[in-house]
Amino acid sequence: MNLRHVLSAIRAHWWMPLLGVLLATGSAFAITQLQTPLYTSSTQLFVSTTAATSSADAFQGGQFSQQRAASYARLAAGEELAGRVVGRLGLDLSPGAVASEITATALPGTVLIDVGVTDESPERAQAIAEAVGAEFPALVRELETPSTGGDPLVRITVTDVPEIPQSPSSPNRDQNLALGVLVGALLGALAAVARRQLDRSVKDPGEAAALAGVPVIGTVLRDHALERAHIAERTGPGRAAEDFRLLRTNLQFLSVDEPPRVIMVTSAVPSEGKTTAVVNLALALTEVGRSVIVLEADLRRPKVTRYLGMVGGVGLTNVLAGTADLDEVVQSYGDGSLSVIGAGPTPPNPGELLASAGMASLLDKLRAAYDYVLVDAPPLLPVADAVGLSVLVDGVVLSVRYGSTRKEQFRQAAVTLQRVGARTLGVVLNIVPPKAGTARARYAYGYGGDTPPA
Template sequence: MELREVMAALRSSWWLPVAGLVVGALTALAVSLLQTPQYTSQTQLFVSTTDSTSTSDVFQGSQFSQQRVTSYAQLLTGEELARRVIDRLGLDLTPGELSSAVTATAVTDTVLINITVTDPSAQRAQQVGDALGSEFTTFAAELEATDANGISPVKVTVTDTADLPTVPSSPLTTRNVALGGLVGLLVGAALAIARVRLDRTVKDAEEATELAGAPVIGVVLKDDMLATRHVIERNSTAPIAESYRQLRTNLQFLHVDEPPKVIMISSAVPSEGKTTVAVNLALSLAEAGRRVVLVEGDLRRPRVTRYLGMVGGVGLTNILASTAELDDVLQPYGDGDLRVLASGPTPPNPSELLASSHMFKVIDDLRGTNDFVLIDAPPLLPVADASGLAVLVDGVVLSIRYGSTRKEQLQQTKATLDRVGARTLGIILNIVPPKAEISSAYGYGYNYGYDTAPQPTAPVGQPTTKL
């Protein structure tokens, strides 16, 4: 995963690292507050020999003492010494409990032993530390006694008496909160990256181009009003209107030497906004002075006439069944150059009708009298209707819903079109959140110089709703 992709993942899911930071810090704070404060008292012992009358004796005694301190460190944490301290102080503890609170460390290459005692009570930690020093001097002398008089060649001296701790040694709340926040931040960042890596939906323009084998020719922004009304108002200055104007411009410059006139607009699966794209693209082309026919080619679930508020009783299926003429069923929309061919009655065999020679003749007739013929076709994967129709048109434009269409679906759609020899003109990333990062080619300009205040509404189907 490249650094650019990592940064994009963190920007798109920034709330996960932030949430991890907050949760980690609060969890660490809660754990710290629930812990019982512990106090640590320290003392130090010095081990020496008693028979050192010459320089060589001193050297040998020093070596002897260094050998002893490691063993003494073990004895200091043993239960026998703990039992003696308990009896001395009258503690309500078992030898095992007390010895577990004691740590003894032999300082390397010295004859010093550092002792630490940890206890919930600062006073008891100090008392135990002092008692350990006192008791161990006697204990060591008993162990090292070499004659009947109890004389020991080793002497243990307390060099630093136990101190009274004033600040708890644990928990370290500030450190714990900082570490908890850092761990939470890292976990949140990892989740954000994993979320992108595991996301199989199409969100990147370059990746969509690679999967579909066709360029991204437009990005249509998400708009709540458009999701309800489906038709952009005429002369709108909203970003969504600019999306369709840019799409119109890109479409007109596709294949300059052999510009497509009859274009099928489809998608991989339902609910990807293809009909809304077809309707508003047709309105945008008509606004630019182009003579446009919009064909309601989705015979199973026609939506064009309903979105435009027009009559859908007769149309394409009547022409294909030879019960009506083309000029009789074409309906003008508004005062521009847009005409609509409704789907007509739902037939029992839509796939055969759309791939028939009669459909080819209808397309040919419309081609000769219009600048653009846009056909709102069914989705390509669920049914075979659009596959047969795709070979009769000049090219196919696919509507891909941002964050919804899966990569596998787009690949299957490409394979379906390739299998019948259809030509994919381009893809439209549809219903894209305004803050989504698509690519540098489509990431600028949508909010430049426009007032994004709500526009006045008008009833669907009125001529004034034209783009």
């Protein structure tokens, strides 16, 4: 997965990083509020030698002090000194507990020791730091005084008097919240990428084309009005209407010398938008003066006549059964430029009926009478009805629903058509969210008021 795929996954699932930030920041805030505030008071000690009568002695004494400072830092944080501090202040704490509150660090290349005392009480932190400054020189003096008597070799001087801290040193609320934002965004982004990787639905046009072995010839963006009415508004340059006009144009130029005229539209599984695509493609073809007839060949769940508000009692099955003539079942829609043949009564053997010689003869008659014959066929995987029909038409258009159709299902449908020798013309990617990368690329300049939201 490259950077483009990562950014695409984050853009598609933008709410996951946002949710991660909210949860992690909220957790960091809650943890910060539950933690006991700690206060740190600091002091600084200066290590020097007591015998320096010349510059050479001073130099050697400085080196000696630096070497001693590292040892004194450990001594300052030990229990011996802590016990003296407890006795000096009368604390109700053990020497070990006090020693755990003291940190001492020898600054490299210097003779300075930084001492910090962290406690729940700012006043006690300052008192312990002050007691360290008073007791530690005495402890060093005892250790450095020669057994034979005389002055100690090293002297400790307090150079920075401890003060009562005004704000807690821990927890650091701003740092914790910033860390929460960073961790939450990172985890959310990883979750978005993982979801994209685990998502087995068809979303990318290039991937859809690779699975089907044919190009994507149309992309239809999600339109709530189209989902309700199933017929795109055609009076203006609406987004849905433009999608089907572009599909019409691509379909007309698939093969200039021998353009397909009898076209079956199907899908892998139900609810992929195939019937809506058939109806609106037919209307888009009539806009440019083409004579079009729609054949409702989904005999189990017919929807064309319902979407167009027509009578569905008689139709294709009556013609194939010989109980009605073709002229008796053809209905006109709108101004008469679009003709429709409904499904008719549901037969007991839809698959055999659609693959029959009578169906082939009917398609030949319609091919001679109309510029385009659009066949709304059943989905390929649940039933075998559309498989036999696919070899009788000039070409098949596969409808796939963005983010719903599984890759395995779509690939199986494409292979099924290849196996019987059907000609697959292309893929229509349906119900694409306006914020999807495909939609943004196509509608970068927008169509009137239908520009996808940023």
